[in-house]
């Protein structure tokens with residue numbers, strides 16, 4: 023329960039407000055601590071309206087007390103620090119100060135309150151006491167901090183939460199609960215600041231000097247000053263004068279992530295200890311009143327309930343959230359749902375219809391849902407006509423309001439979960455069933471929560487024209503980063519696809535055979551007709567290299583007919599047992615082998631066909647089991663559902679495993695690779711607006727396409743360029759980074775020696791100076807393939823920056839080679855990390871330092 027100030031006991035001439043010791047019954051949660059405020063900024067807390075509080079509840083009340091000798095100190099303090107105040111929570115309410123000089127100042131304060139502004143520990147005092155500062159043990163009990171409290175009436179938001187809309191309309195609310203004080207965290211300013219980039223203590227160094235940063239005030243110290251400035255770090259990396267202060271919320275993600283500098287300066291055990299207290303000490307926990315749920319700031323016990331439930335909200339930060347207690351849907355105020363947490367938690371107020379700012383006139387549990395949710399419902403087969411009001415339970419069962427029978431389960435269909443993943447909508451977590459029973463325990467769940475906080479999901483969109491290799495890259499990622507890349511039933515389906523493909527390749531060979539036979543016959547006839555004109559009907563008996571026997575001919579005719587009718591998929595693999603012996607006979611036939619030798623002349627036969635045809639007999643046996651490599655080479659595996667989606671994280675390398683656990687966090691970052699078929703993008707871009715929150719786009723182009731033409735005669739490289747243009751200029755991708763993967767480097771290298779790159783009109787000015795003796799890439803001269811790749815990369819980069827003004831990242835790849843795909847995706851990860859850092863830099867006032875190795879942006 024909150025501390026309530028009694029406004030009627032505040033007088034104009036009061037200098038300070040002091041609290042009295044709480045002497046009620048022991049409480050199971052942390053007691054909020056009140057800190058006196060600057061008089062100019064009063065009022066701070068709201069009136070406790072007697073109407074809303076049941077008589078059974080008791081509230082600790084802070085009585086304002088006039089300090090005996092505080093006028094002078096208060097004034098001098100005001101000059102030094104920002105005139106702000108705070109209401110804080112502490113478990114132990116004894117006020118203790120870091121140095122004796124300071125604690126002297128506090129002697130007259132009453133036990134049970136924390137007097138607060140930031141204590142000024144001057145540079146001189148500190149240096150006098152250097153040795154003892156290092157060894158001194160500061161109890162973490164004293165909490166100071168800079169916050170602005172505001173009341174319903176006059177609001178002046180000092181800090182707005184990134185991406186979290188604040189709730190501004192509680193003025194009109196009648197309910198007294200709405201008048202709980204809004205406390206907005208304000209970043210504490212460092213006490214000293216030298217020239218830009220220098221250490222805040224010795225004022226030496228520049229922005230390239232490695233520095234450690236205070237979690238509270240952002241002061242930065244060089245390695246010779248950090249231990250003096252931060253002391254024994256009882257709450258982790260904070261200046262001595264910041265101990266007890268709440269951390270700068272933007273740094274919450276860095277808690278417990280050790281810097282290299284500290285690792286050098288301290289031994290392992292010390293580092294571990296400091297990182298542990300940094301994460302778990304009371305002062306660094308998220309203050310409950312910074313979290314608003316359905317328009318109400320949380321009480322500490324509500325926050326605890328929220329954080330210790332079976333499915334707690336991930337990445338909980340200060341800000342406004344909405345919570346649908348019936349279904350467990352959870353989101354940021356004014357936004358679509360972000361997660362499904364445990365339902366029925368008694369936290370925050372009742373949900374409002376406008377909570378997620380929906381405008382669909384379709385309601386779920388009283389909340390007007392967002393467009394993207396409506397789309398999901400429609401695609402999941404829920405009837406949404408006539409502005410229905412749904413009642414959705416935690417298990418996804420739904421009914422229309424006022425009706426009794428369950429109409430279905432929203433997340434029942436397999437496809438719905440994939441859809442949700444792509445739409446960034448939450449699905450119920452597996453553990454939801456035992457949500458009510460076992461509550462995790464505090465310390466334990468805290469560390470789990472912390473852990474989760476670092477596991478953010480980064481979405482990578484994988485796009486390219488058909489045939490560019492996006493499927494291959496997607497499958498490589500699965501094989502590379504998944505323990506079980508393909509499940510049993512997936513393999514079963516893939517087997518059918520592969521076998522059907524192989525029949526298709528055989529069909530193409532047979533078609534080729536007919537053509538070659540006719541050609542050969544034509545030549546023979548021409549010769550023969552010169553010699554003897556008569557024997558007309560002997561023609562059909564003439565054998566060529568490409569002729570086959572009647573049995574195979576019958577099979578061939580039937581297969582070609584089936585293919586032409588498009589029935590291949592229907593008949594196989596059911597027929598595969600029957601035809602297996604024929605296939606063997608066919609493949610071994612001299613005419614087929616002769617045709618296969620001329621396969622480069624068969625335009626339709628893809629290059630991967632050889633891989634399968636050479637093993638056709640094995641592949642077409644009924645008990646064939648596709649290997650990972652087979653799956654990689656197989657065509658048509660990932661296209662079925664249109665979108666394919668893969669969650670993964672990069673596995674640790676052996677070297678990383680030996681590092682401190684705090685360094686492992688990178689490998690905990692999760693990525694989601696979403697492959698979009700190009701036909702889904704293109705002109706009408708039907709998928710495109712689903713991808714707002716994608717972190718980056720990986721665009722794949724097949725370099726060997728430069729001399730290929732599509733059915734309508736357009737050069738395929740130009741088609742790729744066109745798709746590329748339409749995507750990079752789409753408003754949705756305006757802020758996004760692009761990585762271009764120039765794929766099929768192996769094919770390019772081989773082809774460019776035979777077919778000039780200028781075959782593509784966009785590449786007219788490719789005019790490489792190639793040394794005559796370039797056969798083995800000797801003398802370090804680039805090969806023609808390398809030159810061609812570089813040339814294309816530059817072409818795309820220029821094109822990209824001419825349209826977007828941004829820089830394009832380019833990587834070459836041979837996507838049949840796992841190492842090559844691994845390297846390209848790791849580059850994508852680096853770009854994402856880097857762009858996150860850039861975002862942090864933009865947020866930080868002292869932006870230029872944030873890229874330093876020891877700073878928090880990792």
Ligand SMILES: Nc1nc2c(ncn2[C@@H]2O[C@H](COP(=O)(O)OP(=O)(O)OP(=O)(O)O)[C@@H](O)[C@H]2O)c(=O)[nH]1
Nearest residue numbers: 488489490491492493494630661766767836837838
């Ligand atoms: N030689 C070679 N072949 C490749 C490379 N990357 C892909 N391929 C082959 O090129 C063909 C097309 O690749 P896919 O991965 O299917 O490309 P996609 O068209 O984007 O994907 P889908 O639309 O699902 O077909 C396949 O037969 C691949 O095996 C490469 O780097 N080198």
Ligand SMILES: [Ca+2]
Nearest residue numbers: 488489657658
């Ligand atoms: Ca393909």
